Every structure is written in C-alpha cells, then in structure tokens.
Amino acid sequence: MEQVFLFINLPLMLLVWSAAVSDLHAQRIPNSLVLAGAAMGLMLQGVLAGPGGALTAIYGLLVGLAILMPGYLMGFTGAGDAKLMAAAGAFLGPMGVLQVGLVSIVVGGIIGLVFAISALFKKSSISPWSRYGLMVKTLVVTGRPLYIVPKEGEVMGKKFPFAVSIALGTTAWMFWRMLG
Numbered sequence: 001m002e003q004v005f006l007f008i009n010l011p012l013m014l015l016v017w018s019a020a021v022s023d024l025h026a027q028r029i030p031n032s033l034v035l036a037g038a039a040m041g042l043m044l045q046g047v048l049a050g051p052g053g054a055l056t057a058i059y060g061l062l063v064g065l066a067i068l069m070p071g072y073l074m075g076f077t078g079a080g081d082a083k084l085m086a087a088a089g090a091f092l093g094p095m096g097v098l099q100v101g102l103v104s105i106v107v108g109g110i111i112g113l114v115f116a117i118s119a120l121f122k123k124s125s126i127s128p129w130s131r132y133g134l135m136v137k138t139l140v141v142t143g144r145p146l147y148i149v150p151k152e153g154e155v156m157g158k159k160f161p162f163a164v165s166i167a168l169g170t171t172a173w174m175f176w177r178m179l180g
Contacts, residue, residue, distance in 0.1 A: 012088060013171065015037040015087060015088070015091075019034070019167065020163045023081075031080075035087075037091075039090075041057055044091070057089075060091070064097040085166060096173075104169030104170070108160075111164070112160065115158075126153050
C-alpha cells in the first residue's frame with residue numbers, strides 16, 4: 001500500500017493539484033502538464049504491473065477522456081479538464097477514474113450550487129434563479145428542454161475552474177480508499 005502511494009498516488013496528486021493551481025490562476029491547464037502526467041501514469045503502470053498495467057493505464061486514459069468529453073462537447077467543461085481526467089485515468093485505471101470522475105462531478109455540482117446560492121446574497125451579482133425557473137417551466141409545460149444562455153455578469157456565466165473539482169474529487173477518493 002505504501003508503495004502504491006509513493007509511486008502512483010503522490011505523482012497523481014502533484015498532477016491534479018498543479019492543474020488546479022494553473023486553472024485558478026491562468027484559466028487553463030497546460031497541454032505539457034497533462035501530456036507529461038499521462039505519460040508518467042502509463043510508464044508507472046507499465047513498470048509496476050507489467051504489460052497488464054500498461055493496458056489498464058490505456059483503458060483508464062480512454063475512460064477518463066470519455067467521462068468529461070460530453071461536457072466539453074456541450075461547452076460545460078474545457079478541453080484541459082477532459083485531458084486532465086484522461087491523464088488521471090492513466091494512473092487509476094478504468095474503474096478508479098470512473099469513481100474519481102463521478103466524485104469530481106458531484107464536487108463540481110456542489111461548488112456550482114454554492115455559486116448560484118451566493119447570487120442570492122450579493123446585491124452586485126445577477127441571479128440565475130429566474131432563468132432556471134423559466135427553463136423548468138418550459139420543460140414542464142412543453143415537455144422539451146430549453147437552455148437559456150446566462151446574462152452578461154450572471155454568476156453562472158463566469159468561467160469555472162473545474163480542475164479544482166477534479167483535484168478535490170481525486171483527493172476525496174484517495175482518502176476514502178485509504179479508510180476503506
């Protein structure tokens with residue numbers, strides 16, 4: 001267990017937290033960081049577990065990419081977020097990255113909800129709640145979903161550094177694994 005922490009979990013934590021810091025400060029995750037992370041995950045899995053480990057890393061990379069690709073294609077997440085989740089998959093394998101991805105999405109949802117609720121208490125921010133209400137009302141009345149783009153200055157229209165959710169989700173998953 002200690003060996004796994006040192007050779008897999010520690011480099012993964014450095015990767016996701018470096019990406020989170022970069023996303024917070026520059027609103028982007030460098031390709032060089034995720035590429036180096038993916039390469040390291042593939043290499044470590046191959047060295048520690050042989051050809052089966054390398055294959056597990058490749059499957060994890062593909063599953064990690066697949067988790068956030070729909071969000072990227074719909075404009076909810078950035079390409080860097082999807083690539084970061086893929087790089088994490090190289091360390092974690094397919095089941096681990098699926099679990100981390102789901103935890104990260106829940107964490108991101110909680111953070112998004114906090115942003116939305118904060119709009120109720122800030123006089124200077126435009127609240128998203130009337131827009132959300134209209135979207136729900138349209139769905140109930142017509143049975144068809146309607147997406148209304150956030151207004152200029154609305155709290156939910158601001159860019160969200162999802163790498164922070166990935167870092168928090170990865171960290172929470174690791175603690176859960178260590179305790180379980």
